[in-house]
Amino acid sequence: MAANDYRGYLRNHMDMEHGGSRFQxxxxxxxxxxxxxxxxxxxxxQVASSVTILLxxxxxxxxxxxxxxxxxxxxxxxxxxxxxxxKDQTPVAHLSVKTPxxxxxxxxxxxxTIHWNQFxxxxxxxxxxxxxxxxxxxxxxxxxxKTCFRYAPDHASKKQDVSNVQLIQxxxxxxxxxxxxxxxxxxxxxxxxxxxxPNYNMYCVxxxxxxxxxxxxxxxxxxSNSWLLDPEPEGTYFGAFKMST
Numbered sequence: 001m002a003a004n005d006y007r008g009y010l011r012n013h014m015d016m017e018h019g020g021s022r023f024q025x026x027x028x029x030x031x032x033x034x035x036x037x038x039x040x041x042x043x044x045x046q047v048a049s050s051v052t053i054l055l056x057x058x059x060x061x062x063x064x065x066x067x068x069x070x071x072x073x074x075x076x077x078x079x080x081x082x083x084x085x086x087k088d089q090t091p092v093a094h095l096s097v098k099t100p101x102x103x104x105x106x107x108x109x110x111x112x113t114i115h116w117n118q119f120x121x122x123x124x125x126x127x128x129x130x131x132x133x134x135x136x137x138x139x140x141x142x143x144x145x146k147t148c149f150r151y152a153p154d155h156a157s158k159k160q161d162v163s164n165v166q167l168i169q170x171x172x173x174x175x176x177x178x179x180x181x182x183x184x185x186x187x188x189x190x191x192x193x194x195x196x197x198p199n200y201n202m203y204c205v206x207x208x209x210x211x212x213x214x215x216x217x218x219x220x221x222x223x224s225n226s227w228l229l230d231p232e233p234e235g236t237y238f239g240a241f242k243m244s245t
Contacts (some may be wrong), residue, residue: 010106013188022131023083023196030244038103041074044222047082061195068115074179089124089125090124090125090238090241090242091116091125091126091135091136091139091141091240091241091242092122092125092126092139092239092241092242093121093122093123093124093126093128093133093238093239093240093241094121094122094237094238094239095116095117095118095120095121095123095128095237095238095239096116096117096120096121096233096234096236096237097115097117097125097147097229097230097231097232097233097236098114098115098116099117099231099233099235100118100231101115101137101226101229101231102179102201109224110120110224111168111170111222111223111224111226112222112223112224112226113131113220113221113222114131114220114221114222114223114226114229114236114238115130115131115148116128116131116237116238117233120233121237121239125137126240131221132174132215132218132219132220133218133219133238134216134218135213135214135217135218135219135240136156136180136215136216137215137242138214138215138217138245139210139211139212139213139242139244139245140210140211140212140213140242140243140244140245141210141211141212141213141240141241141242141243141245142208142209142210142240142241142243143186143208143209143210143211143219143239143240144206144207144208144238144239144240145169145206145207145208145221145237145238146153146204146205146206146235146236146237146238147169147203147204147205147206147221147223147229147230147235147236148202148203148204148205148229148230148232148235148236149167149203149204149205149225149228149229149230150200150201150202150203150228151165151195151200151201151202151228152199152200152201157219162193162194162195162201162228163194163195163196163227164192164193164194165192165193165195165223166191166192166193166224166225166227167190167192167193167203167205167225167228168188168189168190168191168192168205168223168224169188169189169190169205169207169221169222169223170185170188170221170222170223171185171186171187171188171207171209171219171220171221172184172186172219172220172221172222173186173213173217173218173219174217174218174219174220175187175214175217176214176215176216176217176218177214183220186209186211187208187209188207189205189207190205190224191207202230204230204235210243218240219238219240221238
């Protein structure tokens with residue numbers, strides 16, 4: 001009886017061990033839904049990526065199309081600022097003497113209008129013509145001028161008697177409202193000199209004053225004995241600037 005029970009226990013135990021081997025591994029058909037699902041997800045991701053790239057390119061092209069008007073607007077803004085800046089600029093002029101000079105007359109009674117180098121200096125809202133400043137705006141201006149005279153016998157083209165020489169500077173104003181232009185003398189300065197130094201002689205005249213000027217009014221400088229003018233731009237110059245309306 002006991003032997004039969006033992007054999008029955010062994011048989012049942014072996015059946016349990018062999019029973020676990022009855023489960024077979026999943027076949028290839030069981031993996032197909034998983035593969036199809038993965039492929040579907042990858043396809044959706046690829047479509048989403050393509051749409052994103054297309055939207056990005058479309059936005060970029062639209063940005064490129066609108067860039068030209070933006071640039072044009074920027075240039076218009078720059079031009080407006082330049083015009084506004086020029087409108088706010090203060091009228092000012094400063095020019096140095098024009099060289100070479102051809103002042104042949106040595107007659108002390110003759111006065112000569114000095115011509116200035118319009119390419120060496122500043123002209124803002126002031127025009128230059130034939131030795132004259134022509135104002136573009138009316139207002140109260142400060143006008144100044146400096147002229148230097150020198151005589152060195154070794155460098156002079158002609159031997160002249162300078163024992164009693166007059167060196168005078170004149171600043172004139174021409175009003176455009178007059179039917180006939182008649183210059184008005186604003187100021188003059190200078191003196192009579194006896195240059196006895198046989199080697200080198202020099203004298204400078206500098207003056208300035210305020211004056212109310214109208215639009216298109218002119219200013220110019222005359223000197224006596226212009227043949228003695230120093231051609232150095234640092235010594236002979238002419239200028240004006242607006243102080244107020």
